[in-house]
Amino acid sequence: MTAPPASRQSALDRLTANAPFLARLAEINPGDVARFLDEGTDAALARVAPPAPGDDIMRGLRQWRGRIALLLALGDLSGEHDVAATTRHLTAFADTACDAALAAAFAERVPDEAPRGLAVIALGKLGSHELNYSSDIDPILIFDPATLPRRSRDDPDEAAVRIARRMVEILSARTADGHVLRVDLRLRPHPEVTPIVLPESTAISYYESQALAWEQAAFIRSRASAGDRALGERFLAAIQPFIWRRSLDFRQLREIGAMSDRIRDHFAQGQALGPGYDLKRGRGGIREIEFFAQVHQLIYGGRDPSLRVPATVDALAALARAGRVAPDVAERLTDHYAVLRRIEHRLQMVEDQQTHSLPVQPAALDGVARLDGLADGAALLAALEPVVADVGAVYDRLVAERAAPGGLPRDDGELAAALAAAGFDPPDAALRTIAEWRSGKLRALRSPAALEALETALPELVGALGASPDPDATLRRFDTLVSGLPSAINFFHLLAAQPALARVATRILSLAPTLADALAARVELIEGLIDKRAFEAPMDKDGLLAEWAPGLAGLDYERLLDRVRDRVGERRFAYGVQLIAGSADPLVAARGYADLAEAALQVLADATVAEFVAAHGRVPDSELVVLALGRLGGRALTHASDLDLIYLFTGDHLAESDGPRPLGATTYYNRLAQRVTAALSVPTAAGKLYDVDTRLRPQGAQGPLVVTVDSFERYQREEAWTWEHMALLRARPVYGSDDARAAVARVVAEVLASPHDPGDVARDAAGMRDKIAAHKPPAGPLDIKGGPGGLVDLEFAMQVAQLAGGRCHDPRIGEALACLTAAGLAPEGIGAAHDLLARMLVMLRLTAPAGEPPAAAARQLVASACGEPGWPQLLAAHDAARQEVADWWASIRPPQQEKQG
Known part of the structure; x- marks a missing residue:
């Protein structure tokens, strides 16, 4: 034409x-x-x-x-x-x-x-x-x-x-x-x-x-x-x-229905017609027309070759001719498809972008309308409104027609067929497990109420377990979880009322052993995911303290310890779930883990100090200060990181407390620090919180647990080894008054700014690195910290450059590397290498905590979280990053310190 x-x-x-x-x-x-x-x-x-x-x-x-x-x-x-x-x-x-x-x-x-x-x-x-x-x-x-x-x-x-x-x-x-x-x-x-x-x-x-x-x-x-x-x-x-299968079984129908649901469940934004509407995925959009045709083709095409046509419009016509779709419905959808595709093309013509969403800005929406020959954006929306409404209504009827059935069959043959349809192939092991649950032999399922709750949850649960990468293995882990519960009534009612949680639980059990262990220890952690805040970006310390304050006020000390463990456990679990869901950047989660630990330290140290003051009073003009090092100092913890802490106190070490049972200052603060460590690390009925490592204090494990700020400064200036100054590069005061923390920060800054002979620093660092390598060899090729070019080598190279160069003393690795790179003291690509390795570390702590490569099902998850399209690409990027780090470390360590052979 x-x-x-x-x-x-x-x-x-x-x-x-x-x-x-x-x-x-x-x-x-x-x-x-x-x-x-x-x-x-x-x-x-x-x-x-x-x-x-x-x-x-x-x-x-x-x-x-x-x-x-x-x-x-x-x-x-x-x-x-x-x-x-x-x-x-x-x-x-x-x-x-x-x-x-x-x-x-x-x-x-x-x-x-x-x-x-x-x-x-x-x-x-x-x-x-x-x-x-x-x-x-x-x-x-x-x-x-x-x-x-x-x-x-x-x-x-x-x-x-x-x-x-x-x-x-x-x-x-x-x-x-x-x-x-x-x-x-x-x-x-x-x-x-x-x-x-x-x-x-x-x-x-x-x-x-x-x-x-x-x-x-x-x-x-x-x-x-x-x-x-x-x-x-x-x-x-x-x-x-x-x-084209001749017989459509239950599994196929269920999975077709699940695909249908995901169209709307996974694309909540851009659903309603208006600026920003997604022509492809929105309610009443292109995808719903295409899926309408495909569902009917899958159901009937196995027996009717005339329906095996690829194009959507051709498929609608074929379905109408075969009597599978009402002719007027096929005709309307065909017309609607042409309208939606035409406007989709207009969107993409503007700047050759693969977009499907109407512009949000009025001027841009008007431009798309004028490109189509319409007056403005309002006219475009008016033209689309009846199209979208009709497509959505047709699709709603399709969804209603294939609504899922009720409970699982009790007949073994029918149950086996249902299990096979859900993904258990063969279904024998699942049959035995469900029979065991239904028998009431497990402690958690002995009561009629528990068995009733089980039956309510089973359909959704079996579907979620069957959809996991390894259904039988995931079912075994779920069975272990149920076997450890004192009662399963609330758990199964929760899964029945919140079907999405069944899918989350199975994802955890199949992909994240660390989270699976946490869930087995405290099954109520799953309840925290009902709160929408569980999937929001991590809060900083102040935000967490404000959120916790109402629930912690007025609690006695023991209940406070339990409540803080509950709060931290729920939040830490939620951060891990965000990572497993692929909705969080591992570097952002690492900062969230650190802020969470710092908030817990603040609450527990405050409570411990108050308890101690009640018994022993205060030491005049003195207070406890906590200096964080390592990952907490750098504000980048993983899910399972311990806390590297140094305890200090201000004032005169010869002073005495003023309480009913007075103590000398040194004894006072050593006992207080021991109690703070216990508050953070001792398991209670609510579980364990953090391991605390205090070996980075002056004179290490042989020295007193707590020293004065003056003693700390004198030690760092006169006695400390090079490696202790290297560790100090990640030091950050995290507890104490503003003045006390500022005083400690000043000491750290002055010690680090003091002259360091570059040759001595490099030789000492190389010797220490060799000792670490001999004492703790890498666990394998994916030991992100150890081994050539790992994060330990990166930190050693960075810390030598920081001390020798006398600058860039930021405890946060990313910021320190950016500073060194800008100063010409670090290679250009080292920041990106660090970010990749740091993301891998965070993800592998969840998916492969023992140091082995993650299970096949989890590899794509880890790769995606690290910004790579697949596992092979991630391994290649990992190798390149480690080479970047190894080259930098090799350029810094003295030649005479290099290993021969």
């Missing part, structure tokens, strides 16, 4: 005024614009060819992409192309670009061979010929080791990965000319551990035996889109029984 010249000019005017990305392309490609105005979209597109073999592939593809993007936008805006035509053209472009990139990658690797043996399997909108205007693509790459051309010495797997990686780089790398396509390879099986391209036989085996329900849904929209298409089609033919 060719639009009138006036429509073409209007399209150009709206594009120029409201889409900066396209306006730039119009300036770069005036010939294409003129041809469009004179001859129309299709005629102009016919003159745009992809780069020829031998051309600069990176530049050629990007320039071609720019011309295609411009002309397709003009065709869309002028009405010459409808949404279906635009998405087909975009998909054809992507297919050709993938072919060209793959051919170039083969030519670079094996120039005399024709490309073969590697196929691009398109999923998502690329698979259904419905590609967005600025979409990424979601392919799975497979290869045939027998036919893939490779160099004589190349391993087939390595050759395939190199070719695939180069293809992705050609498409995704951003240059001065932009990019071609963003490529997302995370839909392949186990992306956290598998290479980016899989052998055909491995992929077939996975989809025949291990694939999940969402993967089945993803393959509804699949096709061999580029590369060796014969290989791709052979692969897809082999897994047809996985995609």
Whole structure:
């Protein structure tokens, strides 16, 4: 279809005024614009060819992409192309670009061979010929080791990965000319551990035996889109029984329902129509139309091949013809889909961003509306309102139709089927465990009320356990938890009333042994997660003290110890859950853990001092001061860190307290410090709080527990070893009056600022590092602290640079490294290396506390928390970071101290 010249000019005017990305392309490609105005979209597109073999592939593809993007936008805006035509053209472009990139990658690797043996399997909108205007693509790459051309010495797997990686780089790398396509390879099986391209036989085996329900849904929209298409089609033919199952069992229905729920549960923002509305994920949006079609295809497509069509609009038509969906519903959804996709394209045309949300700012919303030919944002929202409302209503009916059934069956055969459907395969072990629970033999389940609570919670609980990475192992851990409870009534009622907590509990049990142990010791910790504040950013010390104050007021000392342990345990558990949920930055959590410990120290020390004063009075003009070192001093604890403390007191050591049972100052403060340590570390009925390490005090374990500030200063100036000054670099006063803490901080600052001979510091540090290595060798390759290039080496290098340079004495490592880097005393990349290793340390303390690599199920979690797309990438980044640290430490330690051999 060719639009009138006036429509073409209007399209150009709206594009120029409201889409900066396209306006730039119009300036770069005036010939294409003129041809469009004179001859129309299709005629102009016919003159745009992809780069020829031998051309600069990176530049050629990007320039071609720019011309295609411009002309397709003009065709869309002028009405010459409808949404279906635009998405087909975009998909054809992507297919050709993938072919060209793959051919170039083969030519670079094996120039005399024709490309073969590697196929691009398109999923998502690329698979259904419905590609967005600025979409990424979601392919799975497979290869045939027998036919893939490779160099004589190349391993087939390595050759395939190199070719695939180069293809992705050609498409995704951003240059001065932009990019071609963003490529997302995370839909392949186990992306956290598998290479980016899989052998055909491995992929077939996975989809025949291990694939999940969402993967089945993803393959509804699949096709061999580029590369060796014969290989791709052979692969897809082999897994047809996985995609299209003739019998739909209970497990499949349940998992389809779970996918449906996640659409709304996981995207709460942008649900309501208005500025910021998410056209893709919002209520009544694109995703709900697509899922409406896919659910019906999954249910009926196994027996009706006519429903096996990838495109959403085609699927709706096929479902209507087959009588599976009312024709008027299919027709309305088809129309709504076109409207929503058209506006989605307008959003993406503005600046070539992969966005689906309407702008929040009125001016930006008006711009999108004018690009579509509407008057303003209000007119756009008015046009969308009936569309969104109708889609949401249709989808609501779908959700209601597949509502979950009630309790679990009691018949063994039916229960086995339900357990298998939930994910227990085989269900035998789960059958035995549930039978044991129902028998009432466990202490926690002996009463009728407990058994009733169990039955109420079982459906959701079994679903959550079955969805875990290793259902049987998670069930065993859950059984251990239940076996240790005195009563399970409240616990099971809680899980029944708060189904999300069952999912949280199973995630903890399957991914985080540290949290699982805490939950087994105090099952009521799960209750703290009901409070929405449990998932908010960690509070600082003052915020925590203010929150705790009302609940701690008036308690006697023993009850206070228990209550503080409760508060700290709940908050520490919640921080760990945030990390396991992937909702918190480990560095932010580390600061939160430290502030939590400091708040606990403040409350418990205040209470202990008050108790002690009641018995022994006060020492005149004197007070206790606590100096934190190590991770607490640096305000960066992990979940299981101990507290490195030095106790000091101000005033005259010859003074005496003024209470009913007076004590000399030294005895007074040594006993008081012992009680503060006990308040922090002794287990009570509410559990354990922190281990306290006081060995960094003057003269170490052989010296008195507490000394005066004057004695401390004299020792640090006259007797302290280099390593003690290194430890002092992370010192921070955390308890005492403002004046007392300021006095101690002054002593620390002056000691650190005193001259230190760089050579002596480096030699002493190297000797101490060697002693540590001999005494405590690294536990393994993932001992983040020990071993070459670990955090210990980093801190030694940093502390030598701080003492020798006489500057950057911030106890916080990140800030100190930034200062050293700015001063030219540390390498540029050392801050990033520290952040990566610090994040890994925090995460591994939860997921692999014994020092071994985390379980396979937890590896993607750790990688994501550390900013990496998968476990292999994290290991590579880890190795690079350790090398950065090792190089810096090697450049600092004296040559004569280096180990030989």
